[in-house]
Amino acid sequence: MLEIKNLQARVEEKQILNGINLIVKPGEVHAIMGPNGSGKSTLASVLAGREEYEVTGGEVLFKGQDLLEMSPEDRARKGLFLAFQYPVEIPGVTNANFLKTALNEIRKANGLPSLDSKEFLQLMKEKMKLVEMDKAMTQRSVNEGFSGGEKKRNEVFQMAMLEPALAVLDETDSGLDIDALRIVANGVNALRNKERSFVVITHYQRLLDYIVPDYVHVLYKGRIVKSGTKELALELEEKGYDWIKEENGVHI
């Protein structure tokens, strides 16, 4: 599904990713953890194709194709989804209209016919249940005036609607209270299947109690310095990141 080889990237003059290697197979859930400033969100942005992030080396294959060559919209149309850490507001554009445009663009690119209004509403109704979303939210402007929790829930709702092959969740748990966290995690879990892969970026272990990962990686100073299973996340929760820093700090 996703193969990252020695990926290096910078923002402006600052080198942030220093050679990331990661293989995500279909159906797997990988958690990426790490202290602040370790490069977690940069990795998400580079995968989605945000322009300010310049790739300085390495390679990324998505479904066997060169991901870095593709425009952001082509990546999305091929099935890469990013749940934003800070979802953007688009005043005057309803959630429903936005999603219908997005969904039909993706369908068109994949040779599928557009959904008409009736089919689209039916699909929306079905997917709203996954994140316990109120119908009124679909008629509100995209993220405008949404609370932090509503925005995150809306990201997962969009993911459910667009049914990506690979979803990257960038700190989707930040700013959520325990109930909202449960709802968001349930939504993600409902979308897990043998084909779909997830890269879950988080600062805290808490989310991983709900979304149980197959693998956990620790990112530090732009490199994956430790990989393991879900037990690694528990160990981090208990000991903090300091021992990782001590193990690696001197070498970089």
Added chain:
Amino acid sequence: MSEDQKIITEVTESDYKWGFISDIESDQAPKGLNEEVIRFISLKKKEPSWLLEWRLKAYRHWLTMEEPTWPNVHYPKIDFNDIIYYSAPKAKPVLNSLDELDPEIKATFDKLGISLEEQKRLSGVAVDAVIDSVSVKTTFREALGELGIIFCSFSEAVQEHPELVKQYIGSVVPSTDNYYAALNSAVFSDGSFCYIPKGVRCPMELSTYFRINSAGTGQFERTLIVAEEGAYVSYLEGCTAPMRDENQLHAAVVEIYAHQDAQVKYSTVQNWYPGDKEGKGGIYNFVTKRGLCYGKHSKISWTQVETGSAITWKYPSVILKGDHSIGEFYSVAVTNNFQQADTGTKMIHLGKNTRSTIISKGISGGKSQNSYRGLVRISRKADQARNFSQCDSLLLGDKCGAHTFPYLEVNNKTAIVEHEATTSKVGEDQIFYCNQRGISTEDAVGLIVNGYCKEVFNQLPMEFAVEAQKLLAISLEGSVG
């Protein structure tokens, strides 16, 4: 230039899609402006002598006036003797059905996508179409006639309802009002006339379609709408013009007169040729539009979507004379490339408990300049008058300008006047967010801008709103590399 800026530049530099010239034989006045030309026009139109006198009076006054220089627009001085003031397509004098319409004219409408037949059959919109100067066809006249509604070309109104024309012409925009209104009063060639009798609610949207056709002609049309006590009408005006190198002048006058409890809703979608990417050619659109809420509880709403013209100079206004009368102005003005727009409104509160609302959305791209200019005047006797103004500017790229010139004159302590203004840019974040959901940058800009204009589009009649959205998308269209 960053990638985003490059994309925005491409997206905002689109070509004009209505630039074709119709080959219709036309009957023209000699070039230039003098009393002879005015007599020629008046004679051509078989006008009564009072109207010729009215025109001449306006012309003589115009000669004493100075071209205004206060708008925030720049253009070379206009040579008023280098313009043809009258150009009529040679059509059969009387048309009983659409089949008799000049096939060239019909083809023009078809290219514009406003086939009369189509409109007649599908949308139930009555259309009074004006090509250059003479109104060529009015549909649905009979159906409206049964209700006592008069909807015809201005020239016909002069012949058939001279008493109404005489009573109301110049009653809202006097012939001496301003430089371009005076010019229009002297040389106007045609336009539309609409009269809704007492207590009648016009059952369909009335529509005119203006199009400047012959090279070197100015278009000086005049529209007069009168709504008697308790009457209601929704009026639509659409405009396009073919592509030409030289600048063409368009100086129209629209007058609306609303009696007690009457309501008039006037919507415009203006798409005159804006000039090319280097700023060559395009229409100078210097228009005076004004409504008078004469009676108590009357209401006049202006809704405009302005995407065309090289220069737009236009302030649809409402004089709130009747107590409890309401004035509204909803505007979207898009400027691109080298376009300049100085547009806004005037709300003059004279009566008690009068209310006005102003919602203005300016969108500038390319190297264009977009100004909002609005006056809210609360007179001494206008107790409890209220105004709310909201002026938003959206910038696409970093070479365009947005300006806001609000004027407030409040002479009554009980008045409440509110003004809000914002300026924003289409954010790279917003575009990236759309991209990440599979939406191309071009479509993303269209989506974001349409969302931004929603408050105004909501005021347009349904079929016009769809057209406005398409127009907006086209004005912002371009290939994304």
